[in-house]
Amino acid sequence: MATLRRSFNLLRGFRFEQTAPEVFYGRLAEDTALLLECLHADCVGGGLAGRRILDVGGGPGYFSQAFAARNCGYVTVEPDAGEMAAAGIAVDASVRGSGTALPFREGVFDVTYSSNVAEHVPDPWTMGEEMLRVTRPGGLVVLSYTVWLGPxxxxxxxxxxxxxxxxxxxxxxxxxxxxxxxxxxxxSLFDVSCTAGVRWARSTKAEVCSVFPRYHPAWAWWMVRVPILREFVVSNVVIVLRRKQ
Structure with missing residues (x-):
């Protein structure tokens, strides 16, 4: 799915983030669900149907329909009540809570992901550890965030x-x-580097499945492996971890 056409279409959607968020987040939701579907097939095996998915920082629920279409057990957690109600979207399982202290017991989700949230959290790696905690052994954690020095x-x-x-x-x-x-x-916006995310991923006890630039075509993924350069050319980095059994 990591093609130049996809990159161009997502880039076109960014201009709607403030003026027509339903357009921007609608496109991003489908792209995110497809991305997780591909990552789960590659790293764990099988599709998302029947899996329990936790969306950390899910906001008003723009992503819920994309996962419902894949027959997932979708749960979103969001700390801001105003943000949860901002779009008037009804989400079956929407929980108010902090990403750095998730209100769930250990190991209950098959996939835990966060999209464009870590840069809005003062301590994003505490959130990352919480995401690992609530994911079952063998399950997947996908942390995607905007790099501060990126465009x-x-x-x-x-x-x-x-x-x-x-x-x-x-x-x-x-x-x-x-x-x-x-x-x-x-x-509500902090300086989070690509390097800090890579170091955190390597410091965990989880298996690092992949680290790649989210919006780049596959032939440009090598950029995330080059220190300094990656801070400026990787607009959004994806960290994929598999919790060890």
Missing amino acids: FGGHETGLIPHYIGGAYARDRYTRRHGHPPKNVFGQ
Whole structure:
């Protein structure tokens, strides 16, 4: 699925994130479900049907329909009640809770994933450890997040200003628009590197199945293996872990 056509189509969708989130997240939801389907087949074996899936930081539930279509037992956890109700989407199993202290017992999910959430958490690796904890032995953890020094690290504050500094980008956006950005640096947006994620993955007791750039075609995946370069050219990194038996 990692083709140049896919990369181009996802890139086109980014312009709708703020103005028409249902368009952006609808496309991203289907892409995410397909990605997890492929990863599960490759790393564990079999499809997602009948599997228990936990979406950490699932927001208002944009991804629920994509997983329901695959006959999964889909659960989403989100700390912000306002965010949960933002789109008016009814999700059968939506739990309010923190990603860094997941309100579930150990080993209950077949697949635990988080999409574009780690950069919004002050301690993303605590969240990663919690994701591992609630995943069954032999199950899959997929952690995907936006790299700070990548082109989209500043989110809606622009492609360039965050290279000067997160506080500068935040304050510049506020001056230009008359209100703070949705993602406020230091409060709801943090500097998370690709290297930190790779180091965390290697430090866990889980099997590292794969680390790759999410939105790049397969022929460009080598970039994630090159220190320094990966911080600037990998816009979003995917870490795939399999909890050991």
